[in-house]
Amino acid sequence: MQLPTPAFEVTQDEAFVTVHVHADIAAATEARVAAEGTTFGCFIEPLYLPLCLPYSVATLHDCIPLCEGSATAACTYDTHTKVLHVRLAKSVHGQVFPDLDRLRPQLLSDEEQAQMERDAACAPASHAYGFGQTDPLPVDYVALVRGGRVPYLDVDDPTQMPPREREARAESLETEKWDEGMYLDNVVDIDGDVAAVVQVEPHVLSGACKASSGAASGPVPPQAAAHAFLVQLLFAYLYELHVSYNDASPESAWTLCKLCRSIACFVEPSAPIAAVLRASYRRALTYPLYRSWALCERVRKDMIRLLQAEDAQTRLLAALQDMDAIFALAPTGTGLAEPVETVLRLIWDFWLAPLQAYVSQAAADEWPALARSLTPPTKEAVGEPGGWDLEVLDMLARESKAEGVGSFV
Template sequence: MIPLYMFGLIATKPRLKFPDTVHGLELEIPLKQSMTTREYTYDHDKRSLEVRLEKTVPGKEFLGLKSLCPQYLSESETQAFERDAMQEMHKQELSNEQCTEDPAERSSELSTDSYPVGLLRKPLQSTAYEALVSTGRVPYLDIVDPWNHSFTKRWEKMLQIECEKWDEGMFLDSTVDFDDQITDYLQHTYTFESSHPDIMPVSNPPAGNEKAIPLLAQILYAYLYEMRMSANDPTPESAWTIVKLSRSLSCWADPEDTLDLHQTLCGSFRRNLIYPLHRSVAVCEKVCKDASDLLAHSPRDRILHALHNLDGWFALAPTGTGLSEQVTTVLSLLWDLWITPLSQWVAHTATESDLNHLRVVFDSVRFSPELLTSIGSPGDWDLAALNAAAEEARATGEGQWV
């Protein structure tokens, strides 16, 4: 019996060797054997390996073969070997994963085994959060261990989760809106305030425009959705909505992973149609109009006022949840890694041109069949057909999908 962890073995003459490692178990075979046919069977329960080698001369008896025995490893040696093997496997998997990514992305990531997170792409260093992850009870987040996933892998996993969350029935019910609840929300008018506390500059430079503007688009959209659909009366669930409507906050997705701001907003629309209670294209359209109005005058001060409000919403979130400590840990981490550097960028780096560009993008959104197709992909959500079906159902007063 050969105690070992890895069982992907090859037989070489006269040595059993682990592929791609220096580890081998010496076993001298008394006569020549063919190297063209090599079979092995590994028993995971017994941790034993059986290797069959074809004899060069069929029928030739190997004298004393049964008495042969490879070296045995002590328990401590076995544990050390298994630990080394696991580390080697992890390095190989990490190397294979990085080989499939864009070189520019890899060069911007850390050289350690842990992938960076947040707007400034920093290592996630929070023992409280790591302890929370180990319990398996992490609220709000779709991806809880970003340090184990490259930006590319996070993006792939995020899209998979979005596809799984799609609920055609809830979309149709919100779109038909038989009780006119959503219609009432859409008719509310709001005054955008601009008061906010001063934000002192920090020594670390804020993020560049290529990251900050897409993140700001996500946060503004989520904030204005919740402000409108809660009638500007936030609840402990408001922070949940903010996180879920932002790909970066809930999945640690890189804000740069979209081709342009229209694609960034497309992601926000997509999450608007799968997570909150009110899921309709009309809501997406109205929130874009709200964003354009907010950015039309004193955009910097109005954005900072909104971010200041978010601070209060996050503080409200732990109340009445039964998961106060867990919620606080998650939201504090998101605030430090995403919102704080974003606030610094808005206060001290963003130009009027940057903020005006964001307004123009929100103002230019048109929910054409082409945009609806983009929102529904991947996943093949036929939003145009579903909208038409919902309009027909509302006209006839028929239809119930949830």
Template sequence: MITPRFSCSQTDTEVVVKMYCPSVRASDVEINIDEKLFSVHVNPYFLRLNFSHPLKGDDDASASYDAGSGYLTVTLTKETPGQDFQDLDLLAKLLAPRPSEQPPQQPVIEVLSSEDTAANEEDADEELARRTQRLTLEQEEILRAAENDWQLPQEVPQPLPQLKTTPEYRYGFLDMHSGYFRHVTHTENEVNEIGADAETCPPSERRKRRLKHEDEKWDEEYYMADYVEDEYIQELLHWQNPHTDSTEGFHYSEEDNATMLRLPRKEYLAMPQQTHDLYLTLLTLLLSYAYDCRTTQHDPTPESAWTLSVLTPAFSALDPAPYSAEPPPPDPDKFSAEELSATFSASYRRVFAFPLYRSWVLAEKCRADVAALLGQGKRVIARCLLEMKHILDHHEVYYIYSKVWLDDFCVWTLAYASDETLHVLAATVKSLKMEKSMIGRDLDELEASAQEAMRREPDSDDESEDEIERMLPAPL
């Protein structure tokens, strides 16, 4: 089945769905409405949408087909007149499967079979009896000693190792992906910091390798040079990001809508803590986007795919947030200053180690951009993620990060992210106080040394001029 291009609009009493279905027979149109779920089938096209509010039944719907333009227009009647159907422009959200009523509070398991409870209890009792009869002599002595209340030696049981049925470790969005790096040695992936072990490297080892690589790439002289010669960086600081302005009249382009139609249609059963961590990882994605957007002034270059990939720990080392050693807040919808500082510190370390411009003030400006983008809500954030996806999709190597991260992140942002949570996160990020000592580099000392060198430089020039004057012959 083919998903047609479509758009949705509404009046006080109706929702209008307009689909591009060229060369079909209008008599073959099948429409089905089940409260919020609407589907239409006209061979070879099929469209299923989940609306935010219920609709009236099939008898209250109507359809018309314009053979000249190829557009099928379906008019649906609202169950409650005047009710506002939100997010009709978020095509990926409309296409996403109907979400579960309650998010899982623990890891989801699949029940393969079930039997009668009473029968299970009887079988368990019989199994326990058989095991008791097979007790060894030593175990019987221990049981008799326990009955006499003797003091027996006790040891704290060691935690069991993680159960693994495959040598591979999953990665990407909610650890849903594997197999994308099996042939990584045959590609020129310059940002991959795990090498050929990407499929088998455990998460703890990924983080160690990332930190080690950042330390190796850290260059004090490069940082001091950008600190002293910062004329162009100062120009970048005054550039205004168009996505941080007002969203009045905001709409997605035809290219954005076409991209959303190609996104995966999944239901993400994320636990509350996993959702919390997704918001933190989103911050690292947005900081990478803000850096590339500001340094290119929203005009991507051939290096933009590399910049986005190398600045994102979840891409280059498959190492997503959280990065804080502190325990997470008890409320998954809250974000502590410690974990936000650790999240931005992980991105700052990469800003100071890899890209063309390495500046503290530039990193701080990008963080301000992230706060402004969060404040605009999920529509604007989805636009930024779609722009990142467009850049990576057109790269012959780095498209892989779009597959394992951005595709799912786009759907999750549009269908599951909360504007309320994003606004709270925006205010917290904006008021966050980042200290240079958090990065693990002696930035304060380096900048003080650079300032001292700049103060000495004029004095050296004056001394040179005095020496030249003494060497010149006296005037007649």
């Protein structure tokens, strides 16, 4: 998932620092740039340039088409030289930025990088995370946490929060996100949008399915933890295939992360499968656009079909490879790719890669047994905590639909 870096030069005058980015090998049609404080980022698919400047510049978020005559207030693009010129206003007029010719792609200064490495070496994790990981979090990820720039995750530093508090945090956020009007709208489904996504056939279930022949390596998690995480991840993945009509977008990684408690809140995947499935329903009814019990039930049945397939292992590995591709796609939808790439790399390394190693060596009879454990949760169980009386709401929605009421939001 590491993005290639373009060639670049940096110049300055009294008022501006100008970054000249060579886009001669890029095939993209636009460039996205962002600057805040001493941090600068430029994304021109598939290239990404992060820089840590000596001093602060004015905040900038810009997007420019890479075509003849294209220009914005801060950016110009030369189609002959294929160089993008980005002008960053200095926070202090006349301030001299030293050693611009020695800048190299990085988000932290050399001093910050060295200090964080020393801190990490001296501070092992207070609480385990992932599949029992106790090593310090990666330095580049810690930098995002300190800067308050962590996408996708609701708990950004699991080492400082006990597992029970992470689970309580997940329950609390789900309760806060609950929207009765959105739920009723999805039940009534006046335009048939929910019914349409429910009918989508996930591509991982249909036709031949191939996974790469390379064996997964790395630590293998215990069976109970692997099964608990697989259920919530597979639920999120199949949900995304439904709502995206099997056509992933840069937003698809958000769905995978937000519908998994273990990813979004670093909740330990150790609960009984019934509790894991209940949590998946709660997140599907509170975070995404489509908040439908019928869609949750369709996804659960899809999971059973996949796990009962004769080639279940191959299909599971193919699904994990597809998730890797979804993660790689995600940075293309943002102006500052580095935080997204850093977070998704951590998620892959500590969650999906160990699961991939487990699936690769698992016994074939595990999958039908896991499928048999996927019994539907009750609406009463899913609605607490929070007091969501789903049975009553469903009845109200049916009555409203019969009376021609179409919107509750």
